[in-house]
Amino acid sequence: MLFKLSMSGLRSKYKDYIVLLAGLVMSISIFYMFQTLAMNNAFLEANAMIGPIQFVFYAGSVLLSIVTFFYILYANSFLLSLRQKEFGMYMTLGARKSKITRLMFMETVVIGLISLVIGVTVGIGLAQVVGSMLMKELEFSSDGYHAFYLPSLIVTAIFFAILSLISGIMNTFKMLRVTVLQLVHADAQTDKIAKRGKKTVFAAILSIILLLIGYASMIMMSYLQQLGIILALITITSGTYLLFMTFLPLIIHGMKRNKKRTEKGLNAFTYAQLNFRINSLTKVLATVTMLIALSAGAITAGMSFKNNVMIMVDGADYYDVTIHNPTKAEKELLDSIPFTEQKEYRYKMSDKGIFYLKDDLMNQPPRIMIRSSKEDFGKTKIPAGDLPVGAGIRGEKEESRGPAMPADWRDALELIQPYYVYKGERVTIADQKMYDGIEGKEGLVLLGKSDQFDDHLSTWKQIDELQKGKLKLAADQYINTKYSNYTSFRSFSAGTVYMGFFLGIAFLAMMASCLMFKILTGASKDIHRYEMLRKIGVRRELLMKSMYKELFYVFLFPAIIGIIHVLIGMEMFSFILVHPYYKVWLPILIFLVIYAVYYFVTVQLYRGIVMPRKK
Known part of the structure; x- marks a missing residue:
């Protein structure tokens, strides 16, 4: 029974x-x-x-x-x-x-x-x-x-x-x-209205200090590393709970005491409802805030990793392709790409090494990446200074083999002559007379830059496969091309993207369940209040408006603090991602739309309990 x-x-x-x-x-x-x-x-x-x-x-x-x-x-x-x-x-x-x-x-x-x-x-x-x-x-x-x-x-x-x-x-x-x-x-048990005193003031100050320590830990994550994660986890969680337990009742009480606001419509009833129940909601709203920070943060971080893939790739390599002695098949693939910039450099190979013609390099110098600081990431420059004849890179010690190679031109030659093409060979600069006197096989290097690298991914992949076959490299051997860097960055970000997306959904579902459950379980206490207002002649439309406004504030406060946590928390990834805030508005907007749907669903469920439609 x-x-x-x-x-x-x-x-x-x-x-x-x-x-x-x-x-x-x-x-x-x-x-x-x-x-x-x-x-x-x-x-x-x-x-x-x-x-x-x-x-x-x-x-x-x-x-x-x-x-x-x-x-x-x-x-x-x-x-x-x-x-x-x-x-x-x-x-x-x-x-x-x-x-x-x-x-x-x-x-x-x-x-x-x-x-x-x-x-x-x-x-x-x-x-x-x-x-x-x-x-x-x-x-x-x-x-x-x-x-x-x-x-x-x-x-x-x-x-x-x-x-x-x-x-x-x-x-x-x-x-x-x-x-x-x-x-x-x-x-029938009433919610107690907590009295404000010295303990409340102390807790309020402590909450601000804890949150500031947590935010500083996330901003300085590159220095603190694991300690920063532990500090942020402890201080932000405890600071959030103390913030809601101290400041939120004060905010609601201040709104209730504003006569201009309370004298409009049913605002007096709405703010009285909030003031009456806010102390029982503080811990729930703090929990919801942390779940919002986790859900919106997971989605935002995942999408940020995805959005930064091409930023990282373009910042690491300016030219889309570097090919030595392109074959017929490679030329056919290259012809299908609309290059915005193409440069060619001649060289000769002999038993003494590889010799590049100075005139080709000086007449059309390649652009090299500036790597002096994070602020310069993605910026390029033309190599500065003259290119000394006889200077070289790799091979034997340079001091015994002619003048020193300027740093910019060293970077340029390492770009033109990748390590995987001719390993260990010395690369030397030759003028026209010296170049003509060298007996050896002549070769050609082609550098290409297109408008949209990611529009031609299948072509870059085929070119890399052809280069490996031509150079007799293993199919799974890594070569430092722009497409190889792209696949590495994408592989690194893909798992994070999916993890962020699905963790975000899980935390969002938990958040909605917690908030809905708390509001709906307390709805039975509000039935008689709405019945009284209906009996004294208050229109149903005004009651609905009051209901929407009351629950809007309940949903609003966790969303504001949670989004602040997310925006500051994205600084944690600044030492991994170049632009952690790139297109950050998109995941935040997606979260707010889903959150708004939860809000309207909760209002309708709450209305069905406190003001059911008469059959």
Whole structure:
């Protein structure tokens, strides 16, 4: 009988349970997907280039595990608060507390198992889709990859089964400590308005200090490294909680005392509602803020890595292609590319080394990258000064073989004569007379620069393959071409992009679940207030406007602080990325659109509880 009553109670609150399940399913599915990409050894062995990305997915799994652990404990505490009045009624009618606690434990575990089954199913589908996308993006073999991977399934099942058991045990202990009267009158308990005193002032000052230390740690991440991550994690989290617990009640109280504002419409009721419940919301909103920072930060960082690929590539190499003695096949490929700049240099090879004609170099000097500082990244210049005849690079010591080579021209010759073409050969500058007297085979170097490098990726790939064949290099041997650098940067960023995207979705789902759950579980206390206003003649439209405004402020404060955390936090990547803020508005805009959708959905669910439409 008790089980039937419990099931009817579950059905009556199915909307609240759907919110809880959504967050759990999303976290489980993404956790499984991460494990599939990180643990699939056969797949990793078949694709050596994904090795560094494996660590990225392991790191994402650890971060997701930590946040998921606290999220599940937090969500299940809401689950208990949602049913406590109902359980109190059962105990009033004669049910023993031991049976109620056992029932509560079973419900928690059953919900966990249901979400586990659904989450793994969704995770298998995600692993299939994301795996295909990742393999296409990185252009590697799919040998050994399976979306349904048993080791990943076992790890996911064990982890979340343990979490469900821990949640059930904690809810059981909470239930044992609560009296019947506390359960029955759960909805009648009022939120205490905290008094402001010296402790509040101290906490407010401390919150600002902690946040400043955290922000400084992120800005100076290149110097602090691991210590900076630990400092930022501790100080920003604690500072955020203290900030909401001290400043937010003051802000709401100040808005309530503004007569010009409160005298308009139902603002007095709206700000009174906020002022009344704000102390019970501070910890939830701080948690939501951290989840917003994690979700928006993960998406922003992932997209920033993607957007910086071409910036890094163009900053490392000015010319798109460097070819020695182009073959017929290579010339056909080069003819298909609209070059904006082309330069040719003649040289001769003899038993004494390689000799470049000075006139060619001086008449059309190649552009070299400026590498003096980060601010100059991507900038180019023409080599300065004269090019001494007889100067050279590589081979024997230069001081015994003619004049010294100027630094700029050394960089230029290393660009024209890559190490993988003629290894160990000395490169020497010759004037026309000296060049004509050298007996050896003449060669030609071609440098090319196009408008859009990424519009011709397939062509660059074919040229690299032809060069390896011509130089008799192994197919998997790395050569320092612009296309090789592009594939390296893209491989490095691809795992981070996907990890950021899916971690962002997981944290966003958790954030929405926490905020929705808190607002909806407290909605029953507001029913009689809206009924009173309706009875004294307040129009439904005004009540709806008040409702939208109240929940807007609840959603607004975490979004502002969370976005500030993200924008400052992007400085952490400044020693890895050239422009971490490049197109940063795009992921922030995507997040705000999704966040706005959650806001409108929450308002509609809240309205359905406090002001249901009459049938």
